[in-house]
Amino acid sequence: MATPRLHPSLLLAAIGAAFAPASTLASGFMVQDQSASTLVNGHAGMAAALDASVAYTNPAAATRFDEAQWSVNVGGISLAADFADRGSLSAVGTPASGPARASADGAAPLLSLFYVRPLNDRVHLAFSMHTPFGLSTSYDEDWVGRYQVTTAELKTLALNPSLAFELNDDWSAAIGVSAVYAEATLESAVDFGSLCFAVVGVDGCAAAQILPQTRDGQVEIVADDWGFGANAALFGRVGERTQVGLAWRGRVALNHTGEARFHNPQLPGPFAALTQTVATQDGPVRAPLDLPASLTFGLDHGLTEATHLVADLSWTDWSTLQDIRIDYANGAAATVVDFSWEDTLKLGLGINHRLNDQWLLRTGLEFEESAVSDARRNPVVPDSRRVFAAIGARRTLSDRSSLDLGLGRLRFAPSDIDRALLGAG
Secondary structure, three states: OOOOOOOHHHHHHHHHOOOOOOOOOOOOOEOOOOOHHHHOOOOOOOOOOOOOOHHHHOHHHHHHOOOOEEEEEEEEEEEEEEEEOOOOEOOOOOEOOOOOEEEEEEEEEEEEEEEEEEOOOOEEEEEEEEOOEOEEEEEOOOOOOOOOOOEEEEEEEEEEEEEEEEOOOOEEEEEEEEEEEEEEEEEEEEEHHHHHHHHOOHHHHHHOOOOOOOOEEEEEEEEEEEEEEEEEEEEEEOOOOEEEEEEEEOOEEEEEEEEEEEEOOOOOHHHHHHHOOHHHOOEEEEEEEEEOOEEEEEEEEEOOOOEEEEEEEEEEOHHHOOEEEEEEOOOOOOEEEEOOOOOEEEEEEEEEEEOOOOEEEEEEEEEEOOOOOOOOOOOOOOOOOEEEEEEEEEEEEEOOEEEEEEEEEEEEOOOOOOOOOOOOO
């Protein structure tokens, strides 16, 4: 029998499906829960200027603080998704093996740090350290979509210094730069049985007991990079009871570099060549990824002296993510994974009510579009439209300290995944 030759595109397409950020809280894979102060208002409140978290939401509002302030936010996110199979197929068109139901769970702690201080009468410093994008999703190892993804994880850390300038008694502006570190770890199964059928032929592989979905391998891609972006903001008063804000965050270009690591099965005789091609051996990878730009308008209006309405309307440039391309240094053909995402709008509404000198009661709702159309949804980022509701309170401890507590629940709309991928079913 002739030595089998594996066409790289069959396997690389399966690998490429895993190289995408994990599902998370805002549209696409953006993380919004940076501050307990904004979480409880449906992630609104960038024009309220209540604490040092403005260093992230609207650094131009840093001019409203006459002395140095800092804020530390500790929290966490837990996600759960249930998958019900409706006739998934393997790479060779047979019913996909695995349980009819599966779950995808992700959890991560969050830590954010914000600091503002005056440098002189008209210039203020604002600094934030936060997690702008990421989270993780891990499916059951034997689920029917294991050849497209089993684990996807993206970790980011952003350091964002800004300078805020007081333009006059009512208006201020800010400019800043964001340095973002991103690390991605992604895993999927590789169906060497189906690959054998495609490359060698049904008769030879069946005789050797190398059947579809019976000789799985694993591939793990680990890659990281630093990227940089600019941001700008405005903050102002338009009446005795009304404040407004505008914040723009620029696109951050990343060029992830790392390594593809394979855990291949033991195949008999000449079939072992399937695991020894450039497409199935460890090697360096490179994959560019742009984190999207966003623009947010915020309003804080006093309904009464004790009760304020806050509202944020945000646009995110998710159409920048049309595909992800993975290049392999070993000469294997590049993989291009289609995303074709769309820009999104998000509306957050909140109410803050001052009960007394010690307690500020707070609640909020948020409504957000999905970056993914039904025709483009994939199991790596199973995004859909969502509604977020939150409640919380602020307890003033002294003239110089306070404590915020917030709890939010996010509900995704049920959605379908109908995605065929060469080599992965």
